[in-house]
Amino acid sequence: GLPEQLSLREATELAARLRAVLQQHAYRYYVLDRPLIPDAEYDVLWAALERLEARFPELVTPDSPTQRVGGPPLERFEKVRHPEPLLSLNNAFREEDVRAWYERCCRMLEERLGRRVQPALTAELKIDGLAIALTYTQGVLTIGATRGDGVEGENVTPNVRTIPAIPLRIPIDPAVEPVPTRLEVRGEVYMRRSDFEQLNERLLERGERPFANPRNAAAGSVRQLNPQVTASRPLNFFAYGIGPVAGAAVPESQYDVLQWLRRLGFPVNPHAQRLSHVDEAIAYCRQWTEARDTLDYEIDGVVLKIDHRPYQALLGNISNAPRWAIAYKFPAREATTRLRNIIVNV
Numbered sequence: 001g002l003p004e005q006l007s008l009r010e011a012t013e014l015a016a017r018l019r020a021v022l023q024q025h026a027y028r029y030y031v032l033d034r035p036l037i038p039d040a041e042y043d044v045l046w047a048a049l050e051r052l053e054a055r056f057p058e059l060v061t062p063d064s065p066t067q068r069v070g071g072p073p074l075e076r077f078e079k080v081r082h083p084e085p086l087l088s089l090n091n092a093f094r095e096e097d098v099r100a101w102y103e104r105c106c107r108m109l110e111e112r113l114g115r116r117v118q119p120a121l122t123a124e125l126k127i128d129g130l131a132i133a134l135t136y137t138q139g140v141l142t143i144g145a146t147r148g149d150g151v152e153g154e155n156v157t158p159n160v161r162t163i164p165a166i167p168l169r170i171p172i173d174p175a176v177e178p179v180p181t182r183l184e185v186r187g188e189v190y191m192r193r194s195d196f197e198q199l200n201e202r203l204l205e206r207g208e209r210p211f212a213n214p215r216n217a218a219a220g221s222v223r224q225l226n227p228q229v230t231a232s233r234p235l236n237f238f239a240y241g242i243g244p245v246a247g248a249a250v251p252e253s254q255y256d257v258l259q260w261l262r263r264l265g266f267p268v269n270p271h272a273q274r275l276s277h278v279d280e281a282i283a284y285c286r287q288w289t290e291a292r293d294t295l296d297y298e299i300d301g302v303v304l305k306i307d308h309r310p311y312q313a314l315l316g317n318i319s320n321a322p323r324w325a326i327a328y329k330f331p332a333r334e335a336t337t338r339l340r341n342i343i344v345n346v
């Protein structure tokens, strides 16, 4: 944990050390797809830096890992500038963090609206994969990009085109449902656990290096120079949101956006729910903390979003994450739990 008494000088040194370590691990994770430490351990270091910066705001620098998203795009891919940045999510490790977040949203909405509201929530599983933005022009997939640093991603269009779950053309009859002239679908490319195990066996048989976990396998498979390699990897996709849209009316709520994306032909995770009270959101988090291992894909938490999109717009973003969403992170399974609790509780 952080010591009770810290001089500004000690805090400055500690922040610099934490940043250097976090930067090294972020590079291994985002750029090389080969992490050295478990995510929960990374989260502990991150939380420590965040707390330190909260206690000493003068220490916050624009290049601090807490102020940024992801990692820089790899040079070997063409860069794509996202028309709207792909942000990260703020984390909640405890139920009270979720309540505090919801209360903050309510207070801010009350300020902006001049009346008290109880905004509904969408609860979704947090798929542990790789964020991808898919641009459809006149219904045809034209760009697939990684998140990268949130502002610029990697152009991985030929690779994304090999993923069977991703439609190359929005497969809907325009007489039934208007097809947007332009649509950015955001979602997660992931690998099923069973497919991941088979892939690692295959790699080992061929004397190649296996992947550390399904997330790294998914990320490493998408970020291949040769799309044929990507094509040979068992990748999957869940859509969870949208970027800019033109030529179609966008539903007013996140939950309805998910149903709309499903109607347009995108795979949407079946476990999303619209909830009217934060207590139900907490129950959802508890339920999935217990049930996560029953799924054939990895989730590392639950994402809670204020459902009504006009409210989302009123809440806006802070530096690298939206105010209207939060990621409830599951407790780590191993010894890191204790370490994390110590630091999170300081």
Ligand code: NAD
Pocket: 025, 026, 028, 029, 030, 035, 036, 037, 038, 039, 040, 042, 043, 069, 070, 087, 088, 089, 124, 125, 126, 127, 128, 129, 130, 131, 132, 147, 187, 188, 240, 300, 303, 327
């Ligand atoms: P994040 O991955 O925790 O959260 C943001 C991402 O969640 C989005 O980009 C999106 O791709 C994803 N997501 C999944 N399901 C979603 C849904 N239903 N709705 C919205 N978004 C959804 O945040 P981050 O900033 O990208 O990365 C932090 C994560 O990376 C942490 O888990 C951290 O432990 C891990 N990490 C680990 C190491 C390491 O060395 N082990 C290093 C760096 C980062």
